[in-house]
Amino acid sequence: MIKHTKSKSFYDTFERKGPGQKVTHYCPGCGHGTIHKLIAQALDELDVQDRTIVCSPVGCSVFAYYYFDTGNIQCSHGRAPAVATAMRRVHDDAIIICYQGDGDLAGIGTTEIIHAANRGENLTVFFVNNAIYGMTGGQMAPTTLFGQKTMTTPTGRTMAQDGAPIGVAEIINAIKSPVYVERTSLGTPGKIQKTRKAIKQALQNQVEKKGFSLVEILAPCPINWKMEPLQARKWLQEHLEPVFPVKQFRDNSDELIQAQFSTKLPWKSDEEVLDYFGVNKEQKQVKQEKEIEEQLVKFSGFGGQGVMLGGVLMANCATEEGLNATWLPSYGPEMRGGTANASIIISQDSIGSPVVDFPNVLIAMNGPSLDAFEEKVHAGGTILVNSSIVSQKISRSDVTAVYIPVSDLASEVGMIAGANIIMLATYLLVSKIMDINTLRKVLPESIKKKQFVDINMKMIDKAEEYFKEHLS
Amino acid sequence: MSKQLLKGNEAVAYGAIMGGATHFFGYPITPASEIAHKAAEIFPATGRFFMQAESEVSVINMLYGAAAAGARSMTASSGPGMSLMMEGFSYIACAELPCVVVDVQRAGPGLGNIWPEQGDYTTVVTGGGHGNYKCVVLAPNSCQEMCDFTYRAFEIADKYRTLVFILSDAYIGQMMEPVQLPTEMKHGERKDWALYADKESRNNLVTSIFMNQKIMNDVNLNLQKKYRKIEEELVEYEEVDVEDAEYIFIAFGITARVCLTALKKIRDTGIKIGLFRPQTLYPFPKKRLNELAKKCKGFIVAELNAGQMADEVELTINCKIPVLRYNWFGGTVPSIEEVIERTVADLGGK
Structure with missing residues (x-):
């Protein structure tokens, strides 16, 4: 019925x-x-x-x-x-x-x-x-x-x-x-x-x-x-x-x-999230008292030379020292094979545009980088050159030139890819803008593949060694 | 408490979770993808939900569903993806669903390129889709603001039952800066209109169809009333050196940062120039711009588009003072030097 x-x-x-x-x-x-x-x-x-x-x-x-x-x-x-x-x-x-x-x-x-x-x-x-x-x-x-x-x-x-x-x-x-x-x-x-x-x-x-x-x-x-x-x-x-x-x-x-x-994942409480994001982390920052000149840095080289990471580490050092910093990548097709570069600005004041068109520090990891940016460096600026692979000398007389064979030095330590770290360390030692030990502190946290931390720490030692012998 | 070096796009994902977001629906597009990358990492790791959808059309309808179900939800995209989501924005506005959409602008029209532009201004500020509606538009110009504005966006969205856009650009999204994350977590509360799949909410209906003209008229009037309230309560802006300024840059996002650096050097030449930066593009700071228009000789609206905000400024001040338009397209961001030269040439000796 x-x-x-x-x-x-x-x-x-x-x-x-x-x-x-x-x-x-x-x-x-x-x-x-x-x-x-x-x-x-x-x-x-x-x-x-x-x-x-x-x-x-x-x-x-x-x-x-x-x-x-x-x-x-x-x-x-x-x-x-x-x-x-x-x-x-x-x-x-x-x-x-x-x-x-x-x-x-x-x-x-x-x-x-x-x-x-x-x-x-x-x-x-x-x-x-x-x-x-x-x-x-x-x-x-x-x-x-x-x-x-x-x-x-x-x-x-x-x-x-x-x-x-x-x-x-x-x-x-x-x-x-x-x-x-x-x-x-x-x-x-x-x-x-x-x-x-x-x-x-x-x-x-x-x-x-x-x-x-x-x-x-x-x-x-x-x-x-x-x-x-x-x-x-x-x-x-x-x-x-x-x-x-x-x-x-x-x-x-x-x-x-x-x-x-079933897609439900364990819910993290407020406290757990704050811990996970590092908000609750007690951190002693090395507050710098000294006056520094604003650094307009162009970190440039081949894609694969680690110029992006080098720039990020530089900005990380600045953050660690309580300075203002910006990092901006030049991204896109030119990253593959051609010139890759990052703009980094470090300042005690607030930073306006993050784009560095006219640097006062140029880090040239390869020849094309020097060709592209040498003329744009401010008078009185500094150019750091990877002399392992850049044979030419800087033609300008109104800038400070620092030649350092970072690729060779990195190979001596045992990993040519560490050249960016040697270059960054050298910049810190030459400019004295930030402490070399700040880099030692931030590097382990910034490198994703932890098996490369030790060898990169050795790169910093190598840079210090070379600086003492040849550049100081 | 310490700052962390974060990409603007990453800062969005952190700000979102801390602002109470529980659901992120994404679709890859440069230069917004890092938001989805970070969300795919930290949403599941904290027990929140991340999904990569099959298209932006699906994404916006997922936001519609998640918001209707009472969750704080969001997505992030760029020009072409934004265009695909327009119908959804309109539905969300009519159904008054709170959610957050980040637009990391790239150059257009069409597929354009992945460099910064501000060409989505009009589309986003006027709401995008069909019908009479508006959405709140926040315009960050730093990684810190990418975090902070996203963090706050969910409160605004819930309070006014509105979609909130974060209108950013490729540089603000891709650059890194030290960011101080918020120290307090926020959470959404139960909403009496949402669908919780329980007895209490069983009679609720989320819809945007009102066949009766009188009812559709009332729906529109209510929306308009809400927008007037938003215009009263939400306007935000930042000013630099406007007190004695004879001329004022008006710019948002990355362009405001270029103008900020240029401003100091232009002042050195003797030109009294200031900077006015709207942090809310809707509601637009109309009242303050009219006050400033009474005090100074002219505005320079600098933007990475064909003058979309300049149109808004002229309309706002009823063309009381001259409005110069500095426009760039195609992913070109002007150098400081170019802005200085042009400004000094235009204003010097006047």
Whole structure:
């Protein structure tokens, strides 16, 4: 015996609708009402009404929130799976339904549905396929059949013009992650019962946190098909079902796979976050009292010579000594092979532009760097040259030139890539702007690969040794 | 307490978590990617959530969903990604969802290049998408402000139920400076309108469709009322040497820093020049600009675009005093020397 009672997951009267609060906005013979009813019944049976959120699409079911007495959100055209994904990742125990039509899901929203399915989001998608755009007045959908006349295919859909009708269940079934994919039909009362079962299964899967379920439901649209309701049911069976086979494509709901979709990570408390970010760290900074001249540094060389890191370490030293500093990379294609450079400014005052067009310190790790920037150095400035690979001498007499074979020295220590550290250390020793021991302090924290810390510390010793012998 | 050397983009991610952000949705784009990189590291490490979405269109709809679900959520992008998110901005504005979007501007139009520009000014300041709405726009000009503005953005977003943009640029995003992280963590509170998937919030609806014209009209009037309140309460700016200034640079972001360095040297030539830097681009500091327009002879609006803020300034002061326009495009940032030369040539002897 069939009991005709209204599901409690429906509102008693549809107040959000405005006038006509006892009837839906759907047309006579439309499939949405039936599907809504089956969903509401399943929500009742699973006892999940309070924790359910229905995502309405753009299309005839845009107003699904008139009817479902659940949390409701209306989504932009085709994007419900993205909206639902985010809500899923906020509320672990929510039951989230994406209710989408064929224009919404199979047209504009293909990206979102594919990727939500591929992530295996623990969501339930009800895809209503009626082979036409309803809300906008009967235009061609991606699922419109060959020969089917719509407002935008007045002489019937053809392969040459619009391609073939898209099988959504087949596409979703081609993706590994979903747990459940089924296509059903509203063609006969028997098929409606099968649809009821599929809807409940797809929701049950979500309750059990099993992953992504999609039920494609073939539904009639008598108004836009320009048919009587009964004729539409018949047409659905005779024309839609042969193109879109009604069957279960996949049911992995008995397999235990839910662990894969658990994304909750241990929450760090305020104190733990402050510790992790180093905010609570007690740090003694070597406050410098002496006056320093603002340093406008260009640290330049081949990509791969470590000029970026050299610059970062320099700025780190300044930060450590309580000075203001900026570091700005010259990034982009020229980093590969060509000249890479970083602008560093160190000052006791606040720093305006971080761009160094005219340096007072040029660090030239290779020849092209010297060619590019020598002329731009301020009179009275300093140029440090990697004399291991730069054979030319500085032509200007109004700047201080420091030649140091950093690549050779680094090789002697055992790693040519340490030349940038020797150069930076030499700059600190020559300029006396900052303490060499500040570099010893910041270097271990700044080098990501910890196995290289020791050898880089030796580079600093090497620089000091060379400075004492040749430059002081 | 000590400062850490951070990239502007990294500072955003730290400021976000400390400001209460729990969900970050990202899509790679230069020069904003380091925000997603840092977020991918520190959001999961602190039990927050990070996801790389399949497109910026999905990203903005994820923000719509996360914000609707009551979470403090954010993303970061640049020009082309911003263009893709416009429809979502409009939905978020109408549904009055609080969230934060960082735009690390690159040069355009089109794919443009990855160097700094301020060409997104008008799009972002006017809200971007369709319909009558505004979003709060904060304009940092240092790594410290990248952190601080993001930290505060979530409070502003929640308080006014609005999207907050952080309008930055490739240099402010890519450069490093010492940054003092905030010392106190903030958190969002439960919102009576959001969807928590529980009995208490079951009757809530998040939507931007109002078929009844009268209701849609009221929705718009309410939004406008909110914007007037924001204009009253949120305006912020910084001034340098404006008290005795005859001329004033008006600039934001990286351009303001170039002007700041140039300003000192221009003053050495005897020209009394100051700097006015809006820190909020919406709401725009209209009242203060009108006061300044009464006191000085002219404004110089310096920006990395075709004069988008200059239009706003002229409109604001009703063209009371001359507004010179210094504009650069394509990723070009002027040298200090160029700004000095041009300013002295334009103002010297006047």
